[in-house]
Amino acid sequence: MLPDGTFQFAFFAMGSPCSLCLYAKAQDMAKEIADAAIEEVRRIERKYSRYLGDSLLSGINRVARTGGDIAVDPETAILFDIAFRAHERSDGLFDISSGRMRQIWNDAIEAIPDDADIVALLGLVGLGKISWQPPQLSFAVAGMELDLGGIAKEYAADRAAEICRAKGSQHGFVNLGGDIAVIGAHPDGAPWRIGIRDPFGSDGAIATLFIDGGGIATSGDYERYWSVEGRRFGHLIDPRTGWPVQGLPSVTVAADTCLAAGMVSTIAVLKGQAGPKWLRESGAAHLYVETTGALGGSILLDQSLTGL
Structure with a gap:
C-alpha cells in the first residue's frame, strides 16, 4: 500500500x-x-527506437546499411561513449551492433538456424568495425545495424x-x-x-x-x-x-x-x-x-x- x-x-x-x-x-x-x-x-x-522509421537511430542505421559517416548530436554522443566503454569493459560482449543478428533471432523463428547462416551475419557484427571519433560515426563495412536497446x-x-x-x-x-x-x-x-x-x-x-x-x-x-x-x-x-x-x-x-x-x-x-x-x-x-x-x-x- x-x-x-x-x-x-x-x-x-x-x-x-x-x-x-x-x-x-x-x-x-x-x-x-x-x-x-x-x-x-x-x-x-521516439529518438532511439529501432522500430520507428523516422527515429534518429533509424537514420543512423540507414547510413550503416550503405557504409559511410554520420555526425550525431551531443546527447547521442554521450550514449555512444557509454556503449563503447561498456564494449571495452565487457571484453567485447556488450556490443550494440549485435542487433544485426535479429535477421535470424526474432519472434518469427521456427527452426534452429544453420551455422552457415550465423557465420554469414557475424561478418556484419562488431564495434571494432566501426570508427567512433565524437561526434562522428564511420561505417567501413556496409550492412551493419546498431541497437541501443541495452x-x-x-x-x-x-x-x-x-x-x-x-x-x-x-x-x-x-x-x-x-x-x-x-x-x-x-x-x-x-x-x-x-x-x-x-x-x-x-x-x-x-x-x-x-x-x-x-x-x-x-x-x-x-x-x-x-x-x-x-x-x-x-x-x-x-x-x-x-x-x-x-x-x-x-x-x-x-x-x-x-x-x-x-x-x-x-x-x-x-x-x-x-x-x-x-x-x-x-x-x-x-x-x-x-x-x-x-x-x-x-x-x-x-x-x-x-x-x-
Whole structure:
C-alpha cells in the first residue's frame, strides 16, 4: 500500500508496462510532474527506437546499411561513449551492433538456424568495425545495424527521475519495465521496498531490496526468449558466436544510476557461466539466480541499499 500523498501513474513505453510513483501535496501537482517525466521517456523512445522509421537511430542505421559517416548530436554522443566503454569493459560482449543478428533471432523463428547462416551475419557484427571519433560515426563495412536497446530504457528512467526532481518532487521512483530509477526515499526517509521477480515463474518475489536512491536493473532470459525445437534461447546474443548466451537466468544490480546498473547486469548475463565471478570482481551490489534456483551475490549480505 502506498503512503498518503503518494500517487501512481501507469503507462506503456519502450515495449514494456511502466509506472511512476510520486509523492506530492496534491494530485494535480503530481500529474503535472508525471506528465513531464512520461513525455521525456516518450521523447527518448521516439529518438532511439529501432522500430520507428523516422527515429534518429533509424537514420543512423540507414547510413550503416550503405557504409559511410554520420555526425550525431551531443546527447547521442554521450550514449555512444557509454556503449563503447561498456564494449571495452565487457571484453567485447556488450556490443550494440549485435542487433544485426535479429535477421535470424526474432519472434518469427521456427527452426534452429544453420551455422552457415550465423557465420554469414557475424561478418556484419562488431564495434571494432566501426570508427567512433565524437561526434562522428564511420561505417567501413556496409550492412551493419546498431541497437541501443541495452542503454536507452535505463537512460530514459534516469532522465525521467531527473525531470521529477527538477520539477520539485523529491520522493518516488520511475519503473520502466523493471528498470528502476529512484527519485528519493519516502518522505520520512525510509527506503523503498523493491521486489525482485522470480525468473522461474512463481507469483512471489525471490528477494526484496530496500533502496533510497540510485537505480536498479535486472537482466536475464525469463521474459524475452524463443522456444525452438524444444530448446529455449534467450534474447541476449553473444557477438562472438552469433548464438544466444547461456547465462544466469536473472541478474539484478544496484548502482548510482539505472543506466550503470543495466550495463553491469547485462554484461554479467553475457558472461555466461563466468557471470558470478565477473560480478564479484566488478564490486557492484548484485543479486543473481542460478539455473538451479539458488541465489547468490553481495546483496544477500546486506539488503539495505541506502546512500547509493
